[in-house]
Amino acid sequence: MVDEKKLQEKARETLIRDDVRRLIGWKRGTYGFEAAPAVVTDASQAEQLIFDATCVANPASFIAIEEKKPVPRGAEPDTRKVAVMVKGCDSRAVVQQLVEKAYAREDVVVLGIPCLGVVDRRKAEKLFGQTGAQVSAKVDKEKVALDIGGDVKTVDRSNILMDKCLRCRYPNPLVSDFLLGEEVEKWADDDFADVDEFEKMSPEDKWKHWDEQFSKCIRCYSCRNVCPMCYCVECVVSKLRPQWTRRSTDISENTVYHVQRAWHLAGRCIECMECQRVCPVDIPIMTLNRKMTRDVKEMFEYEPGVDVEAEPMLACYNPQDPEEYIM
Amino acid sequence: MSEEFEPNIVAFLCNWCSYAGADLAGTSRMRYLPNVKIIRVMCSGRVNPLFLLNALQQGADGVLISGCHPGDCHYLEGNFYARRRFMLMRKLLEHVGVDPGRVNMSWVSASEGAKFADVVEETVAKAKEAGPMDQFRRRQINW
DSSP: OOOHHHHHHHHHHHHHSTTEEEEEEEEOOSSBSOOEEEEEOSGGGGGGBOOSTTOOSOGGGGTTTOOOOOOOTTOOOOOOEEEEEEOHHHHHHHHHHHHTTSSOGGGEEEEEOOOOOOBOHHHHHHHHOOOSSBEEEEEOSSEEEEEETTEEEEEEHHHHBOHHHHTOSOOSOSSOSEEOSOOOOOOOOOOOHHHHHHHTSOHHHHHHHHHHHHHHOOOOOHHHHHOTTOOOSSOTTTOOTTOOSOSSOSHHHHHHHHHHHHHHTTTTOOOOOHHHHHOTTOOOHHHHHHHHHHHHHHHHOOOTTSOTTOOOGGGOOOTTOOOTTOO | OOOOOOOOEEEEEETTTHHHHHHHHHHTTOOOOTTEEEEEESOGGGOOHHHHHHHHHTTOSEEEEEEOOTTOOTTSSHHHHHHHHHHHHHHHHHHHTOOGGGEEEEEOOTTOHHHHHHHHHHHHHHHHHHOOOOSSOOOOOOO
């Protein structure tokens, strides 16, 4: 794991630079199993930055959604860089944003952190209940040691880490200017067994499942707001002219909302699982996204967020693409 | 009410090939099923998959997207993009539990009036098999 002192030192060094506007990382949350994302603008604040297994949030979500305020007359626009700390999965979001030209490579300073997995709040709360204490966590290849307000508990990795970490293929950042800490060895592979399992269900059962899940949706749009790939200035679901989906929370509009969200992430979703993590009503959103990821990989041999030089999946084609259903 | 279920099909036809193909079917007095409601678009690449969702919401039981044969697109590559999109959309809807037979795509050129009639027949047959689309159709709310 990365040494906190070294991380803060590097952050300070980065923030002192004239060409860096701010740094996005993590700080200790007020309570609970998740660290809070932190935006730091001054070098003196660098000591609040941390990294451990509670740092679940994806800082790459905050790079591209900055509000562009009008520049006062006579003033120059702020073209300084944004520094961002990324884990392996977060770095894929940066890569995919670069592929889509959300910003240029020279507009970001990426501080990469090799990661051994992060704690799933839901799993932790199931084991230890909700806590009002601040939690820190150390993770190694076998165990996770949680420090819940001074009370240290050791748990097996598979019982507490996020599902994405148990099948993580990119623990090391794919893009980084500085690497904080030693590179780690990959420990798992992804065989999409969960997607296969779901596909065995009959269409009726599938719809029954989704009917139940989508009916819960309160359309808070947390999943959209937290998503690193959802950085459109005007989102299709907020648009009124044309109004694609109505804002009422009935099964029809909810289904269309979730289907179109999964569709807009087809070939772009980098599986940071943020959408599912923030969902207040526990809708398994990743089931849809992972289906898309699997199909895109199988049919078009494309994997998002890996290669900065790649073309976006739906902006290119192969004349030999499958078309078995076309009459 | 023992009438057979007659599905509504919304067909998005490209201006240059499929619409002309449908036109040819009409001018050559071929019979094709009247369930299909045709919407002319400039290219199959114009069809946003959200059109499809919207059609299913508003009462369609099946959707047909038809364009020029690959390589014959008036805009050179529009149908290649459409092919990728609808391939994925179909898989996604299948995952949600919507019968994949509701999403149909075909290549019909301007000279293939007879093929258009066949395609419509097949589309309607598939939609009939899938039954009325009642999964996420918009319901009238009585206040």
